[in-house]
Amino acid sequence: MSIESLELPPSIPTRGNRFSRGLGRFVLRVIGWKIDGVLPNYPKMVVIVAPHTSNWDFPLGVTGLFALDVKLTFLAKHALFKPPIGAIMRWLGGVPVKRVVREDTVAIEIGEFRRNDRWVLALAPEGTRKFVEGWRSGYYHVAVGAPAPIIPVGFDYSTKTILIMEAFEPTGNFEADERFLRGLYRKSWALKPENFYEASLQLPLSVIS
Structure with a gap:
């Protein structure tokens, strides 16, 4: 898909910033990266x-975020x-997380999904x-509690x-679902590559087409 043709489906929230969208697409072209695939038309x-x-x-990731305008x-x-970077991180959509309160973070994010x-x-x-061999499970618990579909996105440096x-x-079957999701990544x-643990691909139990 050409960078110029990137358009979000109507249900997805957008930043509505033409400058950052143009900047993101310009940077992708300059560094030789492309986006393959489209985000599905889901609001959550x-x-x-x-x-x-x-x-x-x-x-x-920020460049892709800008290019898609999501x-x-x-x-x-x-x-x-921490200042001064903290203000920029929050403007981008960042939320600080302390590892010792992961359960609270999951509950807070589920609440955001339900309120918005x-x-x-x-x-x-x-x-x-x-x-690391294992993934943190918070993403899954948020998706189940929201409820919301999971969208796997990969950064393929070999093909940019x-x-x-x-x-x-x-x-709801965490072990089986995570085996499938992890198997999508190479x-x-x-x-x-030495920092990534590659799991074998398992058949999906439930895929939205």
Whole structure:
């Protein structure tokens, strides 16, 4: 899909900022990246982004956010919200998270989904740039509690592509659902493949087409 043809479906909340949208698309062209796939026409969704192995993932994600003009909330460690960067992070949609109160964060985000007619939450389920075998489960509990579909998004550095994959409807079987979702991502996509644990692909239990 060409960058110029990127348009959000009507149900998705937008930033409505022509300048940032143009800037995001310009930067994508300059660095040679493209976006493959489209966000589904849902007013509420949980977007999970992987692999997350480098500091470059965040500016790439912001560039894609601007290019799509989507309005979303994302979770990030609270240390990133100190002045003066904190004001920018909040303007982008960031919400500071302390690891010791993850349960509260899940409850707060479920509340936001239920209070708002349109709400998009994005997060990196690995929770760190370092090598980890397991994902943090908060994204799943939010999606089930909201309720909202999960949208897997991948950063493929090997082809310079932001991949927007098919929406996934959680079944309530966490272990089976996460095996499927993790199996969608490839180690070869990561900027630092040695920091990403590649799981084998499992058949989906419930995929929204």
